[in-house]
Amino acid sequence: MATRRKRDDSSTGKAPPPGRRVARAIVRRVRDGRQRVRLDNDARRAQLLELGMKVFSEKTYDEVSIDDLARAAGISKGLLYHYFPTKRDLYLAGLRTTAAELLARTDVSAIDASPIERVRHGIDAYLSFVAERKVSYVSLMRGGIGSDPEVLRIVEDVRAALVERMFDGPGSPLAIGDHRTPLARAALRGWLGFAEAASLEWLTHPDLEQATIRDLLVDMLLPTLRLALGFSLSRTW
Incomplete structure (x- = not known):
């Protein structure tokens, strides 16, 4: 009885037939091509977001046209529409990307340090x-579509x-006891508003050192919380 031919020629030590080698090569090329296309699409989309947010930072949202965005990207309007059906879609996608990056960059929970040192690290990262x-941050904080609920x-x-x-x-001492009060939350929100305004002002005065702005924000935070909580945090922080 003839020995049954094995499907996998590699198990016999023999090279697969030429036709099979060609077929496998074609499959690899198709698979690699699809991966390249996907990566190219992702890279192009990220590039369009960055260029789009730059345009939005230089003009108000209403002043920016699809023509402006396509011109800045060096592509046709049709190709731009392929990635983003509307100007608003591009703008919102850019804001979401910036927001996610900001939160990721400022997450210092894994740093082994005292709470106040983590605050310093977090502000430095911010x-x-x-x-x-700069461009993306300005677009995020100044939100160019007025009262658009999605932007807000x-x-x-x-x-x-x-x-x-x-x-x-x-x-954090704020996680202990009854410190999560409406007044403490209002104090933190007020301080954060100050931090945003100070950061935007800092961008227009590059002669100011980052460490100077950081220390200013830290020095503003502690008395703000002391007034809201009714006691000093110096002992616990």
Whole structure:
């Protein structure tokens, strides 16, 4: 009886027939091509977001046209529409990306340090992001579509997440007892508003050192919380 031929020629030590080698090569090329197309699409989309946010930072939302965006990207309007059906879609996608990056960059919960040192690290990370992503940060904080609810939601979600970190951060005295009061929350939101305004002002005065702005924000935070909580945090922080 003839030995049954095995399907996998590699198990016999023999090279597969030429036709099979060609077929496998074609499959690999198709698979690799699809991966390249997907990566190219992702890279192009990210590039369009960055260029789009730069345009939005230089003009008001209403002043920016699809023609402006396509011209800045060096592509046709048709190709731009392929990635973003409307100007608003591009703008919102850019804001969401910026918001996610800001929250990721300022997460210092894993740093082994005292609460106040983590605050310093967090503020430094915040300011570094502001300096490195100036265009995107300005677009996020100044939200160009007026009272558009989706824009307001994105910005509000970032602010709420940053405030929650202050309450829930490892070792934070605000996570103990009844310190999560409406007054404490109002104090943190007020301080965060100050931090945003100071950061935007800092961008227009590059002669100011980042460490100077950081120390200013830290020095503003402690008395703000002391007034809201009714006691000093110096012992616990």
